[in-house]
Amino acid sequence: MHCVDDLCRGQLPGYNVVFAHLQSLTLDLEYSKLYSVPAGGMGDRLPRGHYAQQYQVARCHLGRVRGSATHHHCNQLPPSYVQFLAYLATASYHHTARVYSFVFKFAAGLMMVDFLLCVIWLPIGVSRTYGFRSASEVFTQTCAFNKLCRVPY
């Protein structure tokens, strides 16, 4: 399975049709071994070496994205993009559970920073460049009823 990489897979006619199902079964087994998120409750600590293993998996993923022909920097099957995303989604259950409170507070703070910047910084920038619209223009006038605009496209 290691000798069939993406390049020659595209050149073999009918390969995807004939062997896709068989290969997907095999790949599922391989990936389930690669991406085994250890069982446990919410917020349990992950076993030692988990992050090192996932770092290797991520390096394999990057090597595949870059299109390197030989995966000499990793000794295992390179993961697929979807499996990588699935790992991220599943593992965040473990990784972020202990920092839930911090994540929520940080996100709320970021929202407030965004809101305050929009309220403070945007009007300053508008008044320095093209200026505000007047109140009558904002609340009473419309393009449809007061003047005819040419459709730009």
Add this chain to the structure above:
Amino acid sequence: MVLERPLVGIGSCPCASFYPSLSIKSNHCLCSLFTAGTLIGFDASGHIAEETKNASYVAARGILLGAVATAVCGFATTILFLFCTPDLDTLFSLSAPQPFVLIYSMALGRGPSVFMTALAVVGLILVSLPSTCCIRPH
């Protein structure tokens, strides 16, 4: 022949420029939905009520406070954005799928507009994080 017809739009909703080929009623519906989109997510504390202590009180209070805070801040932001958009001709000539990036760019400059857009993107990712975290794999 010069094609001249009024650009559709009810009130002064700037998002009318998104749907120039629709009728006035369709534009009215879509613009109402667009501004109501600020309220999306006020019930987020209900999604994580399963992991919350004293959820029957805390989650309900969170939903109510979320609705109030979103309504107040969203109303202020909508009024502010109505004043801060450029004039209608300039606004309708923006052809980007997300015209607010260009409004930031015109008002603040290139670097600050990138910062504000990145801030909005990170905020959106963090908003969607609870629903990602709450997948129970076991």
